[in-house]
Amino acid sequence: MFELNDLRQTRFFQDFFEEGKQEVFEEAKQEGKLEAIPQLLAFGLSVEQIAQGLGLDEQVVRQAAQLKS
Template identity: 55%
Template sequence: MEDAERKGRVEGQLEGKLEAIPRLLKLGLTLEQVAEALQLDIAEVRKSARSQTEQ
């Protein structure tokens, strides 16, 4: 049960970070700054930014 709870917590944290990406970019941060601030890989930030602009 603990593994499922931990996995859910990690997924929730990641989801929150991914939701923050468009807001941070709108504030003028670069992709690199967003990746550093959210402790994400730059490729993940680029992928999320692209999917947001396609919507």
């Protein structure tokens, strides 16, 4: 009978699991950048400086700043 441990050993499961971990990591990384925007604005950085420094689009920075206001 095919059990969970057997499934975990398949290449498909391992690739799928690794891809899922990478997605979660990227989402957390993006979320961290967005959470830093209000603090960076409070330090007097411009939207353009923040966007360039964090590698984000200026529109994304503006939207995040409006949401936190």
